[in-house]
Amino acid sequence: MADALPPETFPAHLFMIGCGNMAGQMLSRWLACGLDPARVTVLRPSGRPVAEGVTVVTEYPAQLQPGTAVLLGMKPYQFDAVAAALASVDAPDVLYISILAGLTAERLGTALDGPVVRVMPNTPVGVGQGVCALYADTRVAEGARAAVARLMAPLGLAEWISEEEAFNLVTALSGCGPAYLFRFIDALAVAGARLGLPREQAERLALQTVQGAATLAAQTSENPGVLADRVASPGGMTRKGMDVLDADDRLVTLLEDTIRAARDRGAEMARE
Numbered sequence: 640m641a642d643a644l645p646p647e648t649f650p651a652h653l654f655m656i657g658c659g660n661m662a663g664q665m666l667s668r669w670l671a672c673g674l675d676p677a678r679v680t681v682l683r684p685s686g687r688p689v690a691e692g693v694t695v696v697t698e699y700p701a702q703l704q705p706g707t708a709v710l711l712g713m714k715p716y717q718f719d720a721v722a723a724a725l726a727s728v729d730a731p732d733v734l735y736i737s738i739l740a741g742l743t744a745e746r747l748g749t750a751l752d753g754p755v756v757r758v759m760p761n762t763p764v765g766v767g768q769g770v771c772a773l774y775a776d777t778r779v780a781e782g783a784r785a786a787v788a789r790l791m792a793p794l795g796l797a798e799w800i801s802e803e804e805a806f807n808l809v810t811a812l813s814g815c816g817p818a819y820l821f822r823f824i825d826a827l828a829v830a831g832a833r834l835g836l837p838r839e840q841a842e843r844l845a846l847q848t849v850q851g852a853a854t855l856a857a858q859t860s861e862n863p864g865v866l867a868d869r870v871a872s873p874g875g876m877t878r879k880g881m882d883v884l885d886a887d888d889r890l891v892t893l894l895e896d897t898i899r900a901a902r903d904r905g906a907e908m909a910r911e
Contacts, residue, residue, distance in 0.1 A: 643673030648789050650734070651706035655681045656721055658689050661738060662712030664765030665794060666690065672767075672793040702729035708790070711737040711747075715908065718742055722750040734783050736790075740810060741908030744776045744803060754779040756787045757803075759810045760794060761817050769795035770813040774803050807905030811898045819897060824849050 649669065655662055658681045666689065670676060676692030683689070686697045703709070707730065713721060718739060735755040737747050747755040756775045763769040771791040775784050784799075791797040800806055824845050831841035856863050871878040884890045 644793060646673075646675075648672070648793065649674045649678065650708035650786065650790065651678070652704050652708070653679045653710065654700075654703055654707050655679065655710045655712055657681075657711070657713035657717075658683055659712060661760060661762065661764075662710060663689070664762055664769075665710075665712075665738075665760060666693075667765050668767055668794055669790075699724050699728050703733055705732040707733050708786070709733055709735045711735060711739055713739075715739045715741055718747075718750070725751060734786065736787060740814070741807075741905050741911075743909060744774060744778075748776070748778055754783050756784065757806065758787070758791060759806065759814045760791075761814050763817060764794035767793060767795055770816075771795065771797045772800050772806065772809040772813060773797060774800045774806055776803070807902045807909075808898070810905055811901035815898075815901045819894070820849070 653669075653674070655666065658666060666679065666681075670679075670690055670693075676690060677694075679692075680694045680696060680700075681689045682697070682699065683695050684697055686695055689695055709725075709730070711718070711721065730753075733753055735747065735751050735753055737755055737757050738760060739747075740759070742757075744755055744757055747757070754775075756773060756779055759772040761769050761771075764771065771794055773784075773787060773791065775787075788797055788799075798809075800809055825842075827848070828838070828842040828845040831845065832838040836844070856866060859866065867881065871881045
């Protein structure tokens with residue numbers, strides 16, 4: 640269990656609409672950091688338990704207590720139905736936090752008639768090593784912004800985005816990024832296995848290599864590109880492999896195309 644954080648880190652009450660993979664990771668980390676489960680209610684149509692002490696309901700309550708933070712964690716296509724249901728809930732002094740990809744702050748705020756902070760987390764938030772991109776428009780007071788920043792801090796790096804137009808790009812980089820890195824780890828292991836290593840051993844070596852390199856990169860002030868060149872001695876094995884990755888900027892081009900595709904899909908989702 641992580642070190643317990645002061646109670647003021649968390650809202651008076653947390654009402655979660657949906658608790659899938661991402662929202663579940665966030666909740667798991669908050670509980671590990673000392674959030675009282677009695678201060679959490681999860682709306683889940685299935686009624687399946689979430690965590691010990693957390694109340695799960697299948698219908699919207701008649702009212703929410705003042706100071707409640709409402710986390711929108713369902714699928715984006717469900718938003719209109721959720722907004723319509725929330726309109727009948729007595730919810731004074733409520734702050735909405737959206738982790739819904741593709742839905743702008745203007746659309747969210749207009750439909751919910753309240754302050755909304757957009758947050759795009761990634762899955763490592765469950766172990767406190769995630770990234771949370773945050774955006775709020777001028778309708779959100781400074782106190783509400785500070786409250787959301789406090790709530791996101793235990794999840795990892797929390798970065799405010801000044802222009803909402805960049806939100807899809809940030810999502811494509813850090814929100815989708817873990818999947819790309821998982822794919823890279825798997826590809827590194829597959830390559831090792833194809834060249835002769837036992838598959839399970841190749842997987843262990845690939846995973847530990849990436850984990851160790853990421854930790855080293857995080858603990859130094861030097862640019863990762865500089866670190867790469869330092870490992871790659873002239874004429875050595877690493878340099879020979881790096882020459883393949885660096886030829887025609889192929890690795891950067893591949894990732895640029897990957898991030899662009901994800902970013903553009905975010906824009907399509909917003910239009911849909």
